[in-house]
Amino acid sequence: xxxxxxxxxxxxxxxxxxxxxxxxxxxxxxxxxxxxxxxxxxxxxxxxxxxxxxxxxxxxxxxxxxxxxxxxxxxxxxxxxxxxxxxxxxxxxxxxxxxxxxxxxxxxxxxxxxxxxxxxxxxxxxxxxxxxxxxxxxxxxxxxxxxxx
Numbered sequence: 001x002x003x004x005x006x007x008x009x010x011x012x013x014x015x016x017x018x019x020x021x022x023x024x025x026x027x028x029x030x031x032x033x034x035x036x037x038x039x040x041x042x043x044x045x046x047x048x049x050x051x052x053x054x055x056x057x058x059x060x061x062x063x064x065x066x067x068x069x070x071x072x073x074x075x076x077x078x079x080x081x082x083x084x085x086x087x088x089x090x091x092x093x094x095x096x097x098x099x100x101x102x103x104x105x106x107x108x109x110x111x112x113x114x115x116x117x118x119x120x121x122x123x124x125x126x127x128x129x130x131x132x133x134x135x136x137x138x139x140x141x142x143x144x145x146x147x148x149x
Contacts, residue, residue: 003052004094009045013057014075017050018042021060021077025112045074047102049094051087058082061091063099066108070146071099073109076118083117092125100149108146110136119143 007014045062052058059078063071073095078087099107109127111118127145136142 001054002090003055004090005050005052006094006098007048007050009042009048009062011048011050013050013052014048014060014062015042017057017060017077017079018075020079021075024077024080042075047071047095047098048075049091049098051078051091053082053087059087059091061088061095063095063107065104069105070108071095071102071104071106073107076109088121089125096147096149104149106146106148108133108144110142110144112141113143114141 005011009015042062045064047064048060048062050057050060059082061076062074064074066072073092076088076091078091096107107127108130109122110132111122113119122145125147127147130144130146131137132139132142132144136144
């Protein structure tokens with residue numbers, strides 16, 4: 001049974017999933033991990049989604065205010081053993097619905113070019129590549145996306 005929960009960054013299951021995400025990113029980001037990691041503090045996240053399969057937390061994502069009209073998607077992760085089941089799609093759709101409910105017009109996000117699965121996933125979800133923003137402007141490994149809601 002699948003259950004989607006809206007919560008915040010204090011959710012213990014979210015914290016555990018983020019630890020798995022960080023371990024994965026430490027490998028894929030290599031020498032750039034410390035740079036990216038400084039922008040991934042979860043204590044600022046007030047809009048978090050955790051997805052459960054048979055009462056086990058298997059995926060998460062969050063949104064935070066980017067500007068007046070956009071939310072930024074953060075901390076998207078699905079446990080390796082649960083990938084390929086449409087869970088990430090359910091998470092991102094829930095985050096987009098939540099952003100719309102809060103009055104935002106678009107979602108933006110950054111991911112690493114080396115995270116090929118993530119890049120392909122966002123393309124499939126109709127996110128469009130945009131110029132790198134903010135702290136990611138000078139990062140060759142970064143690719144930024146936006147989707148109009």
